[in-house]
Amino acid sequence: MADTLTTPKAQTHVEHHDVDYLHDGSLLSWLTTVDHKKLGVMYLWSILFMFFLGGVFALLVRLELFAPGHTIMDAEQYNKAFTLHGAIMVFLFIIPSIPAALGNFVLPIMLGAKDVAFPRLNLASFWIYITGALIAVTAMVTGGVDTGWTFYTPYSTTTDGSVALMTFAAFVLGFSSILTGLNFIATVHKLRAPGMGWFKMPLFIWGIYSTAIIQVLATPVLAITLLLLIMERAFGVGVFDPKLGGDPVLFQHFFWFYSHPAVYIMILPGMAIISEIVPAMSQKTFFGYKATAFSSVAIAIVSFVVWGHHMFTSGQSQLAGAIFSFLTFLVGIPSAIKVFNWITTMYKGSISLAAPMLYALMFLILFGIGGLTGIFLGAMSVDIHLHDTYFVVAHFHYVMMGSTVIAFLGGLHYWWPKMFGRMYNESAARVSAILIFIGFNTTFLPQFLMGSRGMPRRYYNYLPEFTFLHQVSTVGSWILGLGFLIMAGYLFASLRKKMDAPANPWHARTLEWQIPSPPITHNFHEVPVITTEPYDYYRPFEPSVKGHH
Amino acid sequence: MNWFRDWMMPMQASEHAAKVDNLYMFIFWLTMAFFVSICYLTVAFAWKYKRKKEGVLTINFQHNLALELAWSIIPLILVIGVFFWGFNDYAAASVAPNDSLEIHVTGKKWSWTFEYPDGTRSIRSLHVPVNKPIRLILTSEDVLHAFFIPVLRTKTDIIPGRYVDINFTATVPGKHQVFCAEYCGKDHSGMMADLFVDSPEKYAEWLEKGDEELYKMKPADLGKMVWEMKGCNSCHTVDGKKGEGPSFKGLFGRTEKFTDGSTIVVDENYIRESILNPQAKVVAGFEPVMPTFQGLLREIEIKGVIAYIKELK
Incomplete structure (x- = not known):
């Protein structure tokens, strides 16, 4: 940046490789950088913008539902609004959020590496993401999409609007996800610092690694499915539409074969962050390290064979339904083990209740609700009643937002000082966290009740008996919005301060906390040699990184 | 509880x-x-082990x-x-008892049609007798829909070009809510129906009288529906082409010549007689093949057919 040479820091550190990465290079060099940290930061701003956009649609949807019938928009606008909310949040925000933004920044440093294995590929992933995002925005302004984010056929092949363009955007975004996953797998295999065996890796790496496996194996199926959908819409190739000799249920099989594993692409990185925050903020060795590491891998594998639980009412065979139901219950067990491990890790710790830990505690409670309500939906007879009602809406928001997004916010607050070299206002952060917790529960708890009472999802209009619960939910969305507004305020304010973050504000022991905040361009002066476990808080700290300070 | x-x-x-x-x-x-x-342990640990001073070492507890x-x-x-x-x-x-009453359900953007074993048809309201096993056979004419009856805790997606079924035995008489639960476009949230669980007598009475929707329809529209549903259309065209029987087009007011040589100007009474006793007068040039519809059509449906024929000038 232009002021590089005028900052006191830059004047004292004359050698290029000592300059912190934030002040290293012009705007053009940022846009063409292969530095994983800069790419992580650029991803961060991109996904936060998308989160804002998806959030605006969410608030509009909730506002429309404040009263039955027409409130602020008509049925067609409502259908587009909830579709865009879902599509933006899933494809443009949650899937890239933790791996591409925080993972890109932290993963190579945690491994003791200078960068990811394929830095240029990393840059390509970013620009493919931006291209996909631009195509998606084009689809939104040229007709919009009203299919729901699931694009179910034959509705999606027969409705008007920019469905082909939107699915093409998801197709392009998929490649960004695949390439990022590929890059992370190679990085974890090849670029671990000397001495860092698989079981000396921080658990964040295990989570991101498991995620990367799913990204690489499942995303191509989505790409093929969306391509077939585009072929059917554009050229009348009959794959899914029965009028053309296709099978609409086949689309659902294809779609969920990706999109169920995608749920774990979203939640595993969230769990990975919690596995970092809990031991660091509790200053405790991790309880059940190997069980937690293997449960990430187990979740990644079993997640491929449970897709049919989205389809108990779809007309698939009863036997298939029974098998999927059984496997669904099995995939819950590794998640339960993780929860027990996190809680036990806190036992007899020295627990700081700073903002990252508040988010981790919120995660434990909200993921508890999200995970346990999954048992209702896994049981076939009960699911038949609850399927496609607000119960499902509430369940997946507790998992996607209450868990993944809350973990993302925890990670953002945990690594913010490392990324930008500044501390945010802790009191404001706590107020915002508590508002988000209250707002979230006010929005989504009533939806469980609406769902069990029979309120179907994706309804523009509803019966008068549901009005009160819808209004509570909408008021909750305002509290949630206020919480995020405050967060935006104190995070931006922190960037205007001069750099004040210590290298290790949390007294954590993974490698990223052993280098300055923000890191220098090449992360480490010397390759660190790992001799300790990542969470050995029971003995005095022995740094693995030499040459800083 | x-x-x-x-x-x-x-x-x-x-x-x-x-x-x-x-x-x-x-x-x-x-x-x-x-x-x-989970909540108790999370909050209790966070409270009890809250950090009192910095830089302390903790226990090494990794396995149990x-x-x-x-x-x-x-x-x-x-x-x-x-x-x-x-x-x-x-x-x-998911297993239907052998003596189930089978009712066909068709979903279409954005309404439900029900067809009963005796040929009765109803729109947006499903009537079933109480305590009788029912098997619904469902299909869609356009996109996916889902038939959801909350009080029966049952639901199924409905797929074009395929039949799916739902089995239930309703035990509580009265009017219950039916929703479409699979997103199907603009009026998805308006695609509802009422389930009427009736006593056997009330159900029989309803079958006799027909769906109240019939009484709200324009007579000619009802006639057109009967012409399609009861199979009149397989012999009687409405575009003037010759079928097994005379075309309905321009029929009303025309002078018809019969096989016995007599003639008549077509009026309401002639049409009524031809439906209920078709062999009484057979138009010259046609075979006496039409079956009687005595007892198969309600009065209002006969009036509908007459109105429909009048419209086909």
Whole structure:
């Protein structure tokens, strides 16, 4: 940046490789950088913008539902609004959020590496993401999409609007996800610092690694499915539409074969962050390290064979339904083990209740609700009643937002000082966290009740008996919005301060906390040699990184 | 705790609904026990072990085999139990008793049509006799829909070009809500129907009289529906082309010549007679092949056909 040479820091550190990465290079060099940290930061701003956009649609949807019938928009606008909310949040925000933004920044440093294995590929992933995002925005302004984010056929092949363009955007975004996953797998295999065996890796790496496996194996199926959908819409190739000799249920099989594993692409990185925050903020060795590491891998594998639980009412065979139901219950067990491990890790710790830990505690409670309500939906007879009602809406928001997004916010607050070299206002952060917790529960708890009472999802209009619960939910969305507004305020304010973050504000022991905040361009002066476990808080700290300070 | 269940769930209008609710409540209390434990431990640990001073070392507690086995195996056994419970009730509900009353359901953007074994048709309202096993056979004419009856705890997606079924025995007479639960476009939220569970007498009376929708339709539209549904269209065209029988086009007011040489100007009475006693007068040039519709059409439907023929000038 232009002021590089005028900052006191830059004047004292004359050698290029000592300059912190934030002040290293012009705007053009940022846009063409292969530095994983800069790419992580650029991803961060991109996904936060998308989160804002998806959030605006969410608030509009909730506002429309404040009263039955027409409130602020008509049925067609409502259908587009909830579709865009879902599509933006899933494809443009949650899937890239933790791996591409925080993972890109932290993963190579945690491994003791200078960068990811394929830095240029990393840059390509970013620009493919931006291209996909631009195509998606084009689809939104040229007709919009009203299919729901699931694009179910034959509705999606027969409705008007920019469905082909939107699915093409998801197709392009998929490649960004695949390439990022590929890059992370190679990085974890090849670029671990000397001495860092698989079981000396921080658990964040295990989570991101498991995620990367799913990204690489499942995303191509989505790409093929969306391509077939585009072929059917554009050229009348009959794959899914029965009028053309296709099978609409086949689309659902294809779609969920990706999109169920995608749920774990979203939640595993969230769990990975919690596995970092809990031991660091509790200053405790991790309880059940190997069980937690293997449960990430187990979740990644079993997640491929449970897709049919989205389809108990779809007309698939009863036997298939029974098998999927059984496997669904099995995939819950590794998640339960993780929860027990996190809680036990806190036992007899020295627990700081700073903002990252508040988010981790919120995660434990909200993921508890999200995970346990999954048992209702896994049981076939009960699911038949609850399927496609607000119960499902509430369940997946507790998992996607209450868990993944809350973990993302925890990670953002945990690594913010490392990324930008500044501390945010802790009191404001706590107020915002508590508002988000209250707002979230006010929005989504009533939806469980609406769902069990029979309120179907994706309804523009509803019966008068549901009005009160819808209004509570909408008021909750305002509290949630206020919480995020405050967060935006104190995070931006922190960037205007001069750099004040210590290298290790949390007294954590993974490698990223052993280098300055923000890191220098090449992360480490010397390759660190790992001799300790990542969470050995029971003995005095022995740094693995030499040459800083 | 029935009040609590009734607060969370709709009314139970079948035995299956009661079974579903039993499992629902079992899972509710089971998960509540886990949830309260998770919350208690999370908050209690965060409170009790809150950091008092910086830089202290903590204990090295990484494994406890008994604890880890217990919290893996106990939940596993519990969820396998829940699986079998849920699967059993689901499987039992998916088998139709042999004496089921079969009703065809067609979903179309954005309404429901029901067809009964005697040919009666109703729109947006499904009538069934109480305590009688019912098998709905459902299909869609356009996109996916889903037929959802909350009080019966049953639901199925409806797929174009395929039949799916739902089985139930409703035990509570009255009017119940039916929703479309699979997103299908603009009026998805308006695609509702009423389920009327009637006493056997009331059901028979309703079949006799026909759906109240019939009485709201324009007579000519009703006539057109009868012409399609009762198969008139297989012999009588409406575009003037010759079929097995005379075309309806321009029929009203025309002078028809019969096989016995007599003639008549077509009026309401002639059409009525031709429907109920078709062999009485057979138009010259046609075979006497038309069956009688005596007892198969309601009065209002005969009036509808006459109105329809009048419109086809």
